[in-house]
Amino acid sequence: MSQNLLNKVWDIHRIKTLPTGQDQLFISLHLIHEVTSPQAFGMLKERGLKVLYPERTFATVDHIIPTDKRERPFDDGLAEGMIRTLEENTGENGISYFGPESDHQGIVHIMGPELGLTQPGLTIACGDSHTSTHGAFGAIAFGIGTSQIRDILATQTMALSKPKVRRINIDGTLKKGVYGKDLILKIIADLGVNGGIGFAYEYGGEVIDNMSMEERMTICNMTIEGGARVGYVNPDEKTYEYLKGRRYAPKDFDAAVKEWKKLASPQDAEYDDVYTLDVSDLEPMITWGINPGQALGVGDRIPEDADEQACAFMGFERGQVLKGTQIDVAFIGSCTNGRISDLRIAAEVVRGRKVSPGVRALVVPGSRSVADQAEREGLHTIFKEAGFQWREPGCSMCLAMNPDKLIKRELCASSSNRNFIGRQGSPTGRTILMSPAMVAASAIIGRISDVRDML
């Protein structure tokens, strides 16, 4: 039996075993944003410590940045203050910063791959749970808290226990209108929102092999929603093709590819657990409850044993079919589904149609590069002519730290990653997670819809 990718990458980055029994792991790439980093810089200052390797940390603004008015100072003084603090902290410490004016500003997990920072075999950390996204490139990427941001700024290392590895084989062929988002919602529904605790998920099999890098990112992104902190896909030709020529990609690219190829888990790699799923019959998925594991096929009934509190909060009943339920808001964006391929698919559904009256519909590109590309392709015109608002890049209504929020009991069809109570900014607001294509279809019909009827 041979080593899997996680174990190889771990060994390459392991400094030593700590007195507590954890490993001290070198973090090759550290990404930061405005919301979880200021306290870490504060802690460093308090202790008189410096950023050890500023050239290994990269910063952008995403969580709190407004997506409508971008003139400085921002209307929200607290948002302005947080972004200014990041600007000071990165300036004082010599950290590369892609701010609101930058061509590369965007959601940190979209920016990293676009810049070629996210590479196979790296250890990556960021103060955001969706850091697992970067695993799509064969990196081992951890969401961390602020104390660990402090540790990485001060030492470029953190204290960690090595996770077990669960190989997830995806067999079959996805039907038309079924995407990576549907697949990851299915995996979470099957294995549970806590099923991945203690594990890293290695995704593979013919369906993953055939997927684009962007769809692989969607799957790795939501790994944390299944309880696994780390998710990854072994690097292959698609990975190298994606990275070639990007700004921070290795200059001797062929030599790097040679190294990366050695890292992929071989056929006979050893795993702690294996799970296999055939997705040939998978339907577009939607959530019905208050966590991402409470998901079902768009035509299915809410289970008879569905959690009572979740049903009560959502205002749904056991046995109910949600297809046809009126929506108030449609949100396309987030680190899960705010990339160019997501916008292309959604625009294809929207083209020549109109958003249903009474539905507030937003498209928030995941980054400036995504927005620019979409505008070059005319996608923004398709969305705007249909009645969607075309916004500036950021996290927006995924977590609603900026002005983009649900109001009261609004029901939102959302391409984001969490349907937690209050997640989209209103304590009573409700979220139905689905693919961007499904959000587009639901925005047009004004009700939860099956995009396959419109393709």
Next chain:
Amino acid sequence: MNEKIIEITGKAVPLRGDDIDTDRIIPARFMKCLTFDGLGQFAFYDVKYGEKGEEKEHVLNSPDFKGHAILISGRNFGCGSSREHAPWALKGMGIRCIIARSYAEIFANNCSSLGIPALAVDENIADELLKMVEDDPAVDFSIDLLGKRLYSGNRTFPFHIPENYRLALVEGRWDTTSMLMESLEDIERANKRLPAFID
């Protein structure tokens, strides 16, 4: 080195439910802050208060459990966002120890960084503890991190905590920076060996 956390005594708050996420522990709108000070007042804000700021009827508002230091809950506690604001908010409301069936990993990691023991107990024990506290809010608990036992009256309960977190607490190594800084030479060798990012 930090304070050694070996024994915790106190009364408990019974918070029933599985998959209580960090958005519920502290809604994102309260994360517009540059320090973690003062977050205790926002802990479980939307669970405790209605839209007009009125107090809801909830165990977290009950005078019976006010100021209690041990939070008891269900499975997968602290799932979702990595926000360290969540354990800081709990700490701010006076929580010094959590007992639950299981924890989301990042949350457990954050608790360790703050010196908050996050103890896991089997389902039947979690149910029993919740019921004990609901029946008698004044019941006292004592947690011994050396002997790995939870005591209440003449009862004893086992709990699980990853050994590395337990050692960090009892040896006063839960603030990891100083421990990590002991290897600066090895870190420099790794930094030279591993690929850099060249613009």
